[in-house]
Amino acid sequence: MNVASLLYKTMRRLQARTLGQLLRGGLVRVWPFSYFVHRHYRARLSPDRWNNLNKRSIEILRDHEPTLNSAQQTVVDDLKADGIHVTTLDRLLNANGLLKELQIEADALIQRPEVRDQIEHRVSKDGIKWYVVRVFGFQPTLAVPASIASLVLDDRVLDIANSYLGVCSRIKYLDIWYNLPCDEGDPSVDSERWHRDNEDNQLIKLFLYLSDVDEKSGPLSYVRGTQPGGRYGSIYPNNPPTGSFPPDGALENDLPNEEMYSCAGDAGTLLLYDACGFHRGGRTTNKPRIMLVATYASDAALDPLTYTLQNRKQYEDLSVPGKFAIREMN
Numbered sequence: 001m002n003v004a005s006l007l008y009k010t011m012r013r014l015q016a017r018t019l020g021q022l023l024r025g026g027l028v029r030v031w032p033f034s035y036f037v038h039r040h041y042r043a044r045l046s047p048d049r050w051n052n053l054n055k056r057s058i059e060i061l062r063d064h065e066p067t068l069n070s071a072q073q074t075v076v077d078d079l080k081a082d083g084i085h086v087t088t089l090d091r092l093l094n095a096n097g098l099l100k101e102l103q104i105e106a107d108a109l110i111q112r113p114e115v116r117d118q119i120e121h122r123v124s125k126d127g128i129k130w131y132v133v134r135v136f137g138f139q140p141t142l143a144v145p146a147s148i149a150s151l152v153l154d155d156r157v158l159d160i161a162n163s164y165l166g167v168c169s170r171i172k173y174l175d176i177w178y179n180l181p182c183d184e185g186d187p188s189v190d191s192e193r194w195h196r197d198n199e200d201n202q203l204i205k206l207f208l209y210l211s212d213v214d215e216k217s218g219p220l221s222y223v224r225g226t227q228p229g230g231r232y233g234s235i236y237p238n239n240p241p242t243g244s245f246p247p248d249g250a251l252e253n254d255l256p257n258e259e260m261y262s263c264a265g266d267a268g269t270l271l272l273y274d275a276c277g278f279h280r281g282g283r284t285t286n287k288p289r290i291m292l293v294a295t296y297a298s299d300a301a302l303d304p305l306t307y308t309l310q311n312r313k314q315y316e317d318l319s320v321p322g323k324f325a326i327r328e329m330n
């Protein structure tokens with residue numbers, strides 16, 4: 001095996017998209033480097049450093065304070081109370097026709113030969129989750145289509161994410177996932193187990209189901225109240241940069257069952273949740289699960305932006321928070 005393919009395989013195994021992530025993901029597994037890596041990232045996400053790294057994003061939020069309508073306020077209140085709010089695209093944005101447009105766009109992207117090839121061979125080229133085929137992938141070259149950008153950059157969505165996070169956030173990640181159906185007996189991988197994401201102290205994820213997702217098609221599940229600052233926010237805390245993966249069954253033993261909430265829903269279901277609270281999902285056994293995924297995080301977040309925007313002219317009319325979200329503004 002040559003060095004390039006060994007590097008590629010290792011990056012895949014460690015879910016690394018950049019050399020920095022590869023180093024971080026590799027060293028954190030090897031004592032004594034692990035000690036220093038944890039120390040470094042714990043310090044980076046400590047309140048003082050976090051506030052320092054977010055000086056500008058806090059300032060911009062202060063200068064462009066969102067005015068929330070009552071529906072948006074409910075979302076923010078739910079996020080603060082439970083870490084999750086489940087709605088639909090129509091209900092939140094009153095955007096008749098946008099779902100259909102996004103489904104057509106996603107379908108065209110899925111039909112591209114590079115994506116079809118992964119689906120036919122039943123293996124994703126990116127990451128440890130072999131069954132999650134990504135339309136843009138870890139090294140995206142394809143530009144994000146306008147309809148997708150218009151949803152994730154909608155001021156109403158940004159205002160919710162920013163009000164919850166307390167900063168003018170950046171969209172760190174954007175993709176469409178096509179989860180291949182698996183056999184029930186296949187071993188669980190990575191985010192199918194309960195976990196807290198590792199990237200920041202708080203993190204808003206937007207999932208928009210583009211296919212109907214029932215109990216067997218890998219719905220996201222969330223343990224309400226486990227978001228940082230929530231009633232169970234400090235149980236099995238995040239240990240940056242590795243997040244938190246408690247032993248199987250531990251959360252079921254320690255927390256009330258009714259807090260474990262499974263988000264099955266038809267196409268058009270929109271989830272907004274803090275991924276630093278416990279969640280899991282993605283294992284479908286009956287049909288592909290297709291969804292749009294976006295992540296909103298602060299300037300202290302560990303990972304770089306991972307999507308490609310071309311035709312930058314189309315972003316000239318964005319609001320200040322919109323421009324900030326995609327680094328058209330620093």
Ligand SMILES: O=C(O)CCC(=O)C(=O)O
Pocket residue numbers: 191197205218219220221275279280281282
């Ligand atoms: O695929 C899922 O439902 C969960 C994915 C996940 O853990 C994440 O995006 O952080």
Ligand SMILES: [Fe+2]
Pocket residue numbers: 191195196197275279
């Ligand atoms: Fe996650």
